[in-house]
Amino acid sequence: MKRFDAIITGAGQAGPSLAGRLTAAGKTVALIERKHVGGTCVNTGCMPTKAMVASAYAAHLARRGADYGVVTGEVCIDFHKVMARKDKVRFDARKGNEDWLAGMKGLTFIRGHARFESPTEIRVGEERLSAGQIFLNVGGRAVVPDFPGVGDVPHLDNVSMMELTEVPKHLIVVGGSYIGLEFAQMFRRFGSDVTVVEKGPRLIAREDEDVSAAVRDILEREGIAIRTGAECIRFFKSGDGVGVGVDCTAGTPEILGSHILLATGRRPNTDDLGLDKAGVATDKRGYVTVDERLETSVPGIFAMGDCNGRGAFTHTAYNDFEIVAANLLDNEPRKVSDRIQTYALYIDPPLGRAGMSETEARKSGRKLLIGTRPMSRVGRAKEKGETLGFMKVIADAQTKEILGASILGTGGDEAVQSILDVMYAGRPYTTITHAVHIHPTVSELIPTVFGDMQPVD
Ligand SMILES: Cc1cc2nc3c(=O)[nH]c(=O)nc-3n(C[C@H](O)[C@H](O)[C@H](O)COP(=O)(O)OP(=O)(O)OC[C@H]3O[C@@H](n4cnc5c(N)ncnc54)[C@H](O)[C@@H]3O)c2cc1C
Numbered sequence: 001m002k003r004f005d006a007i008i009t010g011a012g013q014a015g016p017s018l019a020g021r022l023t024a025a026g027k028t029v030a031l032i033e034r035k036h037v038g039g040t041c042v043n044t045g046c047m048p049t050k051a052m053v054a055s056a057y058a059a060h061l062a063r064r065g066a067d068y069g070v071v072t073g074e075v076c077i078d079f080h081k082v083m084a085r086k087d088k089v090r091f092d093a094r095k096g097n098e099d100w101l102a103g104m105k106g107l108t109f110i111r112g113h114a115r116f117e118s119p120t121e122i123r124v125g126e127e128r129l130s131a132g133q134i135f136l137n138v139g140g141r142a143v144v145p146d147f148p149g150v151g152d153v154p155h156l157d158n159v160s161m162m163e164l165t166e167v168p169k170h171l172i173v174v175g176g177s178y179i180g181l182e183f184a185q186m187f188r189r190f191g192s193d194v195t196v197v198e199k200g201p202r203l204i205a206r207e208d209e210d211v212s213a214a215v216r217d218i219l220e221r222e223g224i225a226i227r228t229g230a231e232c233i234r235f236f237k238s239g240d241g242v243g244v245g246v247d248c249t250a251g252t253p254e255i256l257g258s259h260i261l262l263a264t265g266r267r268p269n270t271d272d273l274g275l276d277k278a279g280v281a282t283d284k285r286g287y288v289t290v291d292e293r294l295e296t297s298v299p300g301i302f303a304m305g306d307c308n309g310r311g312a313f314t315h316t317a318y319n320d321f322e323i324v325a326a327n328l329l330d331n332e333p334r335k336v337s338d339r340i341q342t343y344a345l346y347i348d349p350p351l352g353r354a355g356m357s358e359t360e361a362r363k364s365g366r367k368l369l370i371g372t373r374p375m376s377r378v379g380r381a382k383e384k385g386e387t388l389g390f391m392k393v394i395a396d397a398q399t400k401e402i403l404g405a406s407i408l409g410t411g412g413d414e415a416v417q418s419i420l421d422v423m424y425a426g427r428p429y430t431t432i433t434h435a436v437h438i439h440p441t442v443s444e445l446i447p448t449v450f451g452d453m454q455p456v457d
């Protein structure tokens with residue numbers, strides 16, 4: 001049995017940074033990783049997809065060259081180069097993480113699958129390790145729903161999408177949310193026919209209806225077919241290709257394509273972790289139950305990142321590390337409920353989100369002020385020739401507290417963060433209306449949108 005002060009399971013977005021803080025504090029740490037250092041984000045998530053989104057954007061802009069007075073000729077995709085560029089981005093990042101860990105004094109890095117033997121013991125293959133503190137950072141993986149015929153046809157997920165060697169002729173994306181829509185638009189721009197099949201009545205159902213509708217419009221303008229309300233999804237083989245039954249309500253009952261991507265959500269990697277041997281509680285979907293400081297039902301065992309169900313983003317996983325480190329090492333009482341919801345959807349133009357949606361704000365029962373502005377009335381967007389989308393901001397009419405914002409438009413992922421910072425500062429929206437922003441930017445219109453807010457029922 002090898003003894004350590006701490007064991008960290010999973011080298012995703014929280015584990016390595018926590019290893020850095022713990023070893024710097026003089027503790028001995030074992031970090032266990034079964035696959036690739038960097039986890040989902042670096043290897044099969046954010047980084048490679050955003051590298052591919054950048055290639056797709058270059059293709060889109062090149063096709064629109066004439067709009068800007070630039071003569072480009074026929075635009076062709078060298079898919080091999082697109083994928084090689086993506087691989088360089090992710091492999092460089094993985095290597096950077098590996099080098100960082102290799103130079104970490106006090107760290108023992110172990111490759112293999114970790115399982116609990118008891119609340120203080122972990123087994124990796126034949127090796128047994130023990131520690132007084134154990135930190136889980138095991139992330140999640142794609143869900144494969146039990147669709148009829150799902151075992152009869154090949155299907156892709158975010159991992160196998162990274163290994164494609166040619167552009168699919170017709171990509172059928174099942175699931176019209178963050179993962180599905182980012183892949184749908186990029187592959188349309190690479191030249192695939194793309195159909196999105198979503199069982200719900202609209203795309204990205206967590207967003208407001210006006211946001212869903214505008215996103216649908218953006219995608220349909222590029223020739224992406226969208227089938228919402230697909231309640232009867234089933235799969236079958238069709239010649240060399242695949243078929244997806246959608247039928248039920250409207251449109252053609254079946255779609256024939258060359259490839260299927262399943263993007264129907266994620267599940268935590270907690271089913272094969274021996275949690276029962278440690279007595280660590282999970283909810284019914286397998287997410288590890290944690291308190292405000294991210295400690296599990298077993299004192300001394302903590303869970304960070306996607307596996308605790310308190311966030312599903314790289315920045316929330318990293319913030320989990322910060323919360324744990326602050327409480328355990330800095331005597332600073334940070335808690336997960338201090339976090340304000342924020343994220344972006346990286347279609348083009350992107351959707352930047354902070355705080356509540358309008359639907360959530362209305363449910364809160366507060367008196368609201370809401371301001372909106374189409375991107376076609378934002379100078380910066382006009383100059384760039386990228387005028388799709390709109391901004392929406394929401395405030396409490398009585399307290400002037402900023403409740404939320406959605407910026408669907410060019411630069412929306414960056415611009416929304418100026419609002420987020422004022423929310424963290426706990427300042428009223430008048431802080432923004434009194435601020436002077438740089439001209440010409442998308443952000444310069446944010447004070448105007450707050451200034452133009454109207455009361456809603
Ligand atoms: C296609 C896609 C695009 C995304 N884009 C974005 C984005 O743009 N922005 C964003 O914020 N988020 C994005 N995400 C989400 C983001 O990738 C995750 O939220 C983030 O990676 C979660 O980090 P984590 O540390 O919790 O888990 P992970 O990064 O998944 O790391 C967990 C690690 O634990 C290891 N592991 C699991 N079980 C064991 C075990 N038993 N023993 C040893 N090791 C184990 C795994 O191999 C993995 O390396 C995207 C996700 C996908 C799939």
Ligand SMILES: NC(=O)c1ccc[n+]([C@@H]2O[C@H](COP(=O)([O-])OP(=O)(O)OC[C@H]3O[C@@H](n4cnc5c(N)ncnc54)[C@H](O)[C@@H]3O)[C@@H](O)[C@H]2O)c1
Pocket residue numbers: 145174175176177178179180182197198199200203204205233263264265266311312313343344345346
């Ligand atoms: N830009 C980003 O930050 C980014 C990008 C990609 C992924 N992510 C993260 O990854 C997570 C997972 O993304 P996702 O898009 O896979 O999942 P999701 O949970 O956001 O959406 C799943 C979609 O699939 C649909 N669906 C679910 N079950 C279905 C079924 N049986 N049949 C048909 N449709 C079904 C749902 O209605 C929903 O639209 C997100 O929550 C997000 O946190 C983030």
